Amino acid sequence: MIFTLRVKVKPLTKLTIKTGEKQDSVLMRQKGYTLIEMMIVLSIMGILASMAMPNMQRSMVRARETSLRNTLFVFRDVIDQYYADHGQYPDSVEELAEMHYIRSVPKDPFTGSETTWIIIPPDEEDAGNVYDVHSGSNLVSLGRTPYNEW
Numbered sequence: 001m002i003f004t005l006r007v008k009v010k011p012l013t014k015l016t017i018k019t020g021e022k023q024d025s026v027l028m029r030q031k032g033y034t035l036i037e038m039m040i041v042l043s044i045m046g047i048l049a050s051m052a053m054p055n056m057q058r059s060m061v062r063a064r065e066t067s068l069r070n071t072l073f074v075f076r077d078v079i080d081q082y083y084a085d086h087g088q089y090p091d092s093v094e095e096l097a098e099m100h101y102i103r104s105v106p107k108d109p110f111t112g113s114e115t116t117w118i119i120i121p122p123d124e125e126d127a128g129n130v131y132d133v134h135s136g137s138n139l140v141s142l143g144r145t146p147y148n149e150w
Helices: 035-086 093-098
Strands: 014-019 022-027 118-120 132-134
Touching: 035 093, 035 132
Parallel strands: none
Antiparallel strands: 014 022, 118 132
């Protein structure tokens, strides 16, 4: 016994277009978008992306600035705690990590390095080496002030 499978194949749909007195039959072969439609959609997407890109970049810089402000605040607070405990300022930033005032020396958000911090010594010569810390970046903030002056 042989089984056969019958598949029903639909013929191409006919579309009738009336043009004046005459009727034309056009076979619809493919469904999809035309090239001009695709170009319009891509150009609209490109315009929207170009409008959003500067805002995204500004937000990323603002996030780095916030991170730098927070890091400098913590650094300065830890330096003051060290001075209150020992009566002198630390000799290096690494000493703060060794004495467990901070877990590790943080990276500068703009330079991406732990070693680019600018160390400001105190006015007194025998009171340690780290009075203040600034960023090692030579870039300028959104507020038009250099990061190494914060």
